[in-house]
Amino acid sequence: MKSKILHVVLTCLGLVVVLGYVFWSMVILPDGRGNMPCRNVKVYLTDSTSRQFLKTNEVISMLRQNKLYPQGITQSQLDAGAIENLIASHNLIRSAQCYATPGGDIIIALKQKEPKFRVICSNGDYFVDTERTPMLVTTRTASYVPIVTGNVTQEFATNEMFDFIDYIEHNSFWGNQIEQIVVVNNQTIKLIPRVGSHTIILGSIDRYEQKLDKLKTLYTEGFSKKIGWINYKEIDLRYYGQVVCR
Numbered sequence: 001m002k003s004k005i006l007h008v009v010l011t012c013l014g015l016v017v018v019l020g021y022v023f024w025s026m027v028i029l030p031d032g033r034g035n036m037p038c039r040n041v042k043v044y045l046t047d048s049t050s051r052q053f054l055k056t057n058e059v060i061s062m063l064r065q066n067k068l069y070p071q072g073i074t075q076s077q078l079d080a081g082a083i084e085n086l087i088a089s090h091n092l093i094r095s096a097q098c099y100a101t102p103g104g105d106i107i108i109a110l111k112q113k114e115p116k117f118r119v120i121c122s123n124g125d126y127f128v129d130t131e132r133t134p135m136l137v138t139t140r141t142a143s144y145v146p147i148v149t150g151n152v153t154q155e156f157a158t159n160e161m162f163d164f165i166d167y168i169e170h171n172s173f174w175g176n177q178i179e180q181i182v183v184v185n186n187q188t189i190k191l192i193p194r195v196g197s198h199t200i201i202l203g204s205i206d207r208y209e210q211k212l213d214k215l216k217t218l219y220t221e222g223f224s225k226k227i228g229w230i231n232y233k234e235i236d237l238r239y240y241g242q243v244v245c246r
Contacts, residue, residue, distance in 0.1 A: 035074055035075075035076065036074065036075050036104050037072060037073070037074055037075075037104060038070045038071055038072065038073055038074070038075060038078060038100065038104060038105075038106045039071070039103075039104040039105060040071070040104070040105045040106070041060065041063075041069065041070060041071050041105075041106045041108065042105055042106065042107050042108070043056040043059045043060065043108045043110065044056075044107070044108070044109045044110065045110050045111075045112060046109050046110065046111050047111055047112055047114075051112055051114070051141075051143070052112075052140065053092040053112050053113075053138065053140050053141050054090070054092055054093070054110070054112065054140075059087060059108065059110065062086065062087065062090070063083065063086070063087075066086055068082055068083050068086060070083070070106045071106070075100045075104070078098075078100060078106065080098040080099060080100075083096070083098040083108065084096045084097060084098050087108065087110060091113075091134075091135055091136045092112055092113055092135060092136060092138075092141070093110055093111070093112060093113065094111045094112060094113045094114075094129075094131065095110070095111045096108065096109070096110050096111075097109045097110075113127075113129040113130075113131070113133070113135045114129055114130045115127035115128070115129055115130075115135065115141065115143045115145050116128050116129055116130050116145060116162065116165060116166075116169075117145045117146040117147065117148055117161075117162075117165050118137070118143070118145055118146070118147050118148065119134075119147075119148045119149075119152050119154075119157050120147060120148070120149045121148075121149060121150060121151065121152040121183075122151075123152070123153070123154065125137050127141065127143070127145070128157050128158055128161075128162060132158045132159075132162055133158070134154060134157075134158070146165055146168070146178060146179065146180065146181060147179070147180045147181070148161055148165075148180075148181045148182075148183065149180065149181070149182050149183070150182045150183035150184055151183050151184065151185055152183045156183070160205050161181070161183075161205070164181075164205055164208055165181075167208065167209065168212075171212075173216055174212060174216075176194065177193050177194060177195070178191050178192070178193060178194070179192050179193065179194045180192035186204065187203065187204050188201070188203060188204075189201075189202045189203065189204070189205055190202065197233070198232050198233055198234060198235055199233065199234050199235070200215065200234075200235050200237065201234060201235065201236045201237060201238060202237055202238075203236075203237060203238030204238075211237040212237075214237060214242075214243050215235065215237060215243065218235070218243050218245075232245045232246065233246060234246040
């Protein structure tokens, strides 16, 4: 009986503590924190272990230039949304999050764009990221990704070419095979493999799944078992149901 009473008393006390904390955090704490000065500004690149296209001092400089550096102002004056929008507008940043800690620190957490492939053509030199948007090429954005050259429009790069490279990347056989893609025109696309001295003529980008399936059969059933590829300079996939080697 006593244990049951003790259990009820402890449960009630726990409930009072929880409710008190909720009241304090929702009603009292915001008023107190509103007048708290923003002491330190800490900028984190959440994916810096895999890439680091920006430095934290560049982010701080951007905030200062736009008069949004929050150090010294009170937390009630902090415009976290404006800071996030400014930083997210940078061509190398995918998203930004800004918030204040109970101790008065301002945390700015950034996520950088992730290059999927690089385009080098007469219209410019840029990456296309994993969200289908162009991004800058700088001395710090060097990435080991496929390269697309030739007559490439930005619309083609962010649509049909993106889909094609995405298919290659997620295919267990082709994932590391293709090093460069040359766009001669809309009807002629050439692939440069990592291994071998031959060029693969894909033709137009339509039906690329079937075309690459034919080439895979040639690699696995022909070149690896019957004949080698050392004597061939071109493998042509343009003809329906055929693979022509020259």
